[in-house]
Amino acid sequence: xxxxxxxxxxxxxxxxxxxxxxxxxxxxxxxxxxxxxxxxxxxxxxxxxxxxxxxxxxxxxxxxxxxxxxxxxxxxxxxxxxxxxxxxxxxxxxxxxxxxxxxxxxxxxxxxxxxxxxxxxxxxxxxxxxxxxxxxxxxxxxxxxxxxxxxxxxxxxxxxxxxxxxxxxxxxxxxxxxxxxxxxxxxxxxxxxxxxxxxxxxxxxxxxxxxxxxxxxxxxxxxxxxxxxxxxxxxxxxxxxxxxxxxxxxxxxxxxxxxxxxxxxxxxxxxxxxxxxxxxxxxxxxxxxxxxxxxxxxxxxxxxxxxxxxxxxxxxxxxxxxxxxxxxxxxxxxx
Amino acid sequence: xxxxxxxxxxxxxxxxxxxxxxxxxxxxxxxxxxxxxxxxxxxxxxxxxxxxxxxxxxxxxxxxxxxxxxxxxxxxxxxxxxxxxxxxxxxxxxxxxxxxxxxxxxxxxxxxxxxxxxxxxxxxxxxxxxxxxxxxxxxxxxxxxxxxxxxxxxxxxxxxxxxxxxxxxxxxxxxxxxxxxxxxxxxxxxxxxxxxxxxxxxxxxxxxxxxxxxxxxxxxxxxxxxxxxxxxxxxxxxxxxxxxxxxxxxxxxxxxxxxxxxxxxxxxxxxxxxxxxxxxxxxxxxxxxxxxxxxxxxxxxxxxxxxxxxxxxxxxxxxxxxxxxxxxxxxxxxx
Numbered sequence: 283x284x285x286x287x288x289x290x291x292x293x294x295x296x297x298x299x300x301x302x303x304x305x306x307x308x309x310x311x312x313x314x315x316x317x318x319x320x321x322x323x324x325x326x327x328x329x330x331x332x333x334x335x336x337x338x339x340x341x342x343x344x345x346x347x348x349x350x351x352x353x354x355x356x357x358x359x360x361x362x363x364x365x366x367x368x369x370x371x372x373x374x375x376x377x378x379x380x381x382x383x384x385x386x387x388x389x390x391x392x393x394x395x396x397x398x399x400x401x402x403x404x405x406x407x408x409x410x411x412x413x414x415x416x417x418x419x420x421x422x423x424x425x426x427x428x429x430x431x432x433x434x435x436x437x438x439x440x441x442x443x444x445x446x447x448x449x450x451x452x453x454x455x456x457x458x459x460x461x462x463x464x465x466x467x468x469x470x471x472x473x474x475x476x477x478x479x480x481x482x483x484x485x486x487x488x489x490x491x492x493x494x495x496x497x498x499x500x501x502x503x504x505x506x507x508x509x510x511x512x513x514x515x516x517x518x519x520x521x522x523x524x525x526x527x528x529x530x531x532x533x534x535x536x537x538x539x540x541x542x543x544x545x546x547x548x549x550x551x552x553x554x555x556x557x558x559x560x561x562x563x564x565x566x567x568x569x570x571x572x573x574x575x576x577x578x579x580x581x582x583x584x585x586x587x588x589x590x591x592x593x594x595x596x597x598x599x600x601x602x603x604x605x606x607x608x609x610x611x612x613x614x615x616x617x
Numbered sequence: 618x619x620x621x622x623x624x625x626x627x628x629x630x631x632x633x634x635x636x637x638x639x640x641x642x643x644x645x646x647x648x649x650x651x652x653x654x655x656x657x658x659x660x661x662x663x664x665x666x667x668x669x670x671x672x673x674x675x676x677x678x679x680x681x682x683x684x685x686x687x688x689x690x691x692x693x694x695x696x697x698x699x700x701x702x703x704x705x706x707x708x709x710x711x712x713x714x715x716x717x718x719x720x721x722x723x724x725x726x727x728x729x730x731x732x733x734x735x736x737x738x739x740x741x742x743x744x745x746x747x748x749x750x751x752x753x754x755x756x757x758x759x760x761x762x763x764x765x766x767x768x769x770x771x772x773x774x775x776x777x778x779x780x781x782x783x784x785x786x787x788x789x790x791x792x793x794x795x796x797x798x799x800x801x802x803x804x805x806x807x808x809x810x811x812x813x814x815x816x817x818x819x820x821x822x823x824x825x826x827x828x829x830x831x832x833x834x835x836x837x838x839x840x841x842x843x844x845x846x847x848x849x850x851x852x853x854x855x856x857x858x859x860x861x862x863x864x865x866x867x868x869x870x871x872x873x874x875x876x877x878x879x880x881x882x883x884x885x886x887x888x889x890x891x892x893x894x895x896x897x898x899x900x901x902x903x904x905x906x907x908x909x910x911x912x913x914x915x916x917x918x919x920x921x922x923x924x925x926x927x928x929x930x931x932x933x934x935x936x937x938x939x940x941x942x943x944x945x946x947x948x949x950x951x952x
Contacts, residue, residue, distance in 0.1 A: 313765075318772040370735060374728040393709040393775060396731060397768055400705060403738055404764045411757045418753060422746045429739045430648075433732055437653040440728060 292600065293343040295336075295607060302335045305354050306361070311405070321386045321398040322405070325365050328383045333497070333612065334360035334468040340608050341472030341486050344601045353475050355412035356421060360468050362409060363425075366402035367432055369395055374440065382514055403429075413475065420474050428467035435459025442526055447538075453531045457498040458491065465494035481595050488591035489605065496584035497612050502527035503577045504616065506565060512616045518561035524550050528580065529573050536571045581613050627935065628678040630671075630942060637670045640689050641696070646740070656721045656733040657740070660700050663718045668832070668947065669695035669803040675943050676807030676821050679936045688810050690747035691756060695803050697744060698760075701737035702767055704730055709775065717849055738764075748810065755809050763802035770794025777861055782873075788866045792833040793826065800829035816930050823926035824940065831919035832947050837862035838912045839951065841900060847951045853896035859885050863915065864908050871906045916948050 293301075311326065313319045335357035342353055371377070372385040373395050379385060387395035406429075413421045438456040442448050448456075469490030473483045504513050505520045506529055520527045537546040545567060552560040568574045588609055592602060628636075646661060648654045670692035677688055706712070707720040708730050714720060722730035741760075748756045773791040777783050783791075804825030808818045839848050840855045841864055855862045872881040880902060887895040903909045923944055927937060 313769070315769060315772050315776060317776060318769060367735075370731055373731060392727075394772075396705055396708060397772055397775075400702075400734075400738065401765055401768045403735065404761055404768070407742055407757070408761045408765070411754065411761060415750075415754055418757075419746065419750055422742070422753075422757070426739055426743045426746060430736055430743070433736045433739070434648070434650060434653060437650050437729075437732055440732075441650060441652060 291347060292604060293347065293349065295340060295611070298336055298339045298343065301339060301349060301354065302332050305358060306332065309358065317394065318398055318401060321390050321394060322402050325369055325386055328381050329365055330381060332361055334364055334464060337465060337468040337490060337608065338472040340604065341469045342476045344604060345473070345476035345478050352412050352414050355409045356471060356475060359406040359409035359425070360464065360471070362402060363406040363429060364464060366399050366406060367436070369399040369402065371436060417475050421471055424467055424470060424474065428463045431459045431463045447534055448526055448531060450531055450535065453526065453528060454495065457495060461498040462491040462494035465497065466490035482597070485592050485595040489588045492584050492588035492591060493609050493612055496581050496588065499528045499577060499581050499584065500613050500615065502529055503581065506568065507574060509616060514617050521561050521564045522557050529568055529577055532576060533568060533571060533573045536573065542567065542571060585609050585613050626682060627939060628682065628684065630675060630946070633671055633674045633678065636674060636684060636689065637667050640693060641667065644693065652729065653733055653736060656725050656729060657737050660704055660721055663716050664700055665716060667696055669699055669799060672800060672803040672825060672943065673807040675939065676804045677811045679939060680808070680811035680813050687747050687749050690744045691806060691810060694741040694744035694760070695799065695806070697737055698741040698764060699799060701734050701741060702771070704734040704737065706771060752810050752812070756806055759802055759805060759809065763798045766794045766798045782869055783861055783866060785866055785870065788861065788863060789830065792830060796833040797826040797829035800832065801825035817932070820927050820930040824923045827919050827923035827926060828944050828947055831916050831923065834863045834912060834916050834919065835948050835950065837864055838916065841903065842909060844951060849952050856896050856899045857892050864903055864912055867911060868903060868906060868908045871908065877902065877906060920944050920948050
């Protein structure tokens with residue numbers, strides 16, 4: 283048999299996916315009192331696309347081919363932190379369901395959701411602490427700076443809800459904090475753990491940030507134009523809540539410049555009793571004003587910006603190809 | 618002039634107090650958006666006795682006489698974490714006031730209190746990350762383990778509220794987690810930062826834990842028998858809420874063994890409209906059953922246990938005296 287260990291080769295993205303899935307299944311979260319830890323296990327169990335740990339391991343494996351516990355654990359801390367923010371966000375947004383399941387707040391109440399979330403953010407730091415001692419200070423500082431920014435993004439999101447109008451710049455700033463910086467942190471963390479040069483670490487941060495924005499616009503797009511069966515949640519939630527998604531922000535801009543402001547106001551004023559009609563009317567307006575098409579363009583534009591960020595920092599064709607493949611998975615997803 | 622720097626001497630507790638106060642005043646917390654950071658500045662501003670950073674610096678200064686930023690910051694992280702737990706506890710307890718001021722939740726609402734608390738817990742880690750790199754892994758693990766335990770204690774506290782009766786062991790377990798472990802962590806962290814032996818670190822952990830229990834029983838005692846002017850908040854809050862304080866837990870035990878269960882039940886059933894009478898009646902029952910006196914004894918007993926914990930680990934008479942003085946400040950306080 284051939285001894286593969288002699289050959290330096292990158293993990294494939296599929297191999298990384300399997301490592302992440304297996305590691306999450308093997309996490310031992312339960313503790314005492316069970317009333318505190320059950321919601322955490324539940325939340326991790328129902329979760330998602332695991333993009334953050336996958337991105338972290340993907341950038342790590344550009345440089346190193348030994349993914350061990352002290353690399354997997356910090357990667358998982360990104361997922362744990364993300365899931366913690368969702369638990370608290372769902373309280374603030376009064377959200378009843380997530381990923382077709384009851385939210386923690388709905389299932390166990392406000393207080394348990396607050397406290398389980400708190401433990402979960404601490405748990406993220408416990409996983410982070412497994413980083414190799416030599417990388418720990420940098421990894422810890424990056425993580426904490428990012429974590430605070432994610433909270434700032436959520437606060438902007440809540441503040442913006444009170445405003446009738448926000449600009450595209452406001453939107454990008456807000457999702458840059460809410461989503462961009464954590465993907466940026468994920469991409470950079472893998473490179474930090476692999477002891478890549480600071481130039482490459484910074485370039486990967488930038489890559490992750492831009493990709494995070496492409497990711498969020500994709501999310502906004504799918505919430506309105508996705509396939510309900512595949513997407514896994516009701517289409518049109520953002521429309522019903524007048525949520526300042528990329529689509530609505532762009533629509534507000536175009537309507538203000540054109541003669542569609544009254545139509546838009548009328549749609550936004552439609553109530554609980556005509557949700558279906560509201561969704562259909564808004565979808566139609568988005569198509570008419572070209573918002574649907576320009577969302578697709580914006581996604582590609584930010585993916586391109588992400589790829590541009592890692593040009594000319596000395597990465598090989600193979601390394602760049604791996605990152606391109608990752609970015610395409612992000613923007614071509616249907617769920 | 619005499620060059621004092623040549624002489625190795627311990628900081629006095631008063632000097633440590635001044636360092637802590639000055640460092641807290643100099644903290645630069647504000648960030649953007651202000652709606653997120655104002656509540657944090659407010660909470661730090663109105664706070665308290667600063668016992669945790671004081672204890673951390675006190676144990677550090679048993680071994681080292683150079684208290685610099687990389688020691689002060691981790692000490693402050695203990696205070697920041699503690700204040701964060703208070704913000705979230707006040708939501709869960711529907712508490713309107715703390716330290717004679719409106720609570721964050723009352724002043725800014727639920728959502729801001731959740732999110733500002735979240736940022737504050739992250740801020741604690743940012744301060745912790747200033748620890749010297751050599752101590753960082755140990756300090757970080759100690760802190761995270763402790764932080765999770767504090768949340769567990771709060772969950773037990775909420776779970777116990779639903780029970781008609783808890784034992785003294787239940788109570789000690791609960792306050793051991795809610796209060797004991799954070800003082801234990803504070804005492805040990807100072808020793809870790811000073812690179813003391815693991816035997817001494819563990820002894821100081823034990824010292825802090827026992828002292829934390831003495832501290833909490835003192836708190837419970839003052840809530841019922843303190844001087845309102847000096848204590849700084851209304852006397853009798855625990856009585857009105859039937860809170861399972863050390864006094865009530867002991868009273869339940871004695872009343873169940875004697876013939877006072879009916880009196881106790883009647884007092885506990887007294888409503889909103891006769892708060893003054895309820896407080897007076899419970900105070901009297903506590904005196905009659907000897908609960909008041911045995912609380913004082915329990916405080917002294919735990920202080921003694923704290924001091925016993927640091928015997929025979931090679932500390933000097935002077936070092937032990939410093940810790941004794943600290944412990945006496947804790948239990949002889951009137952606020």
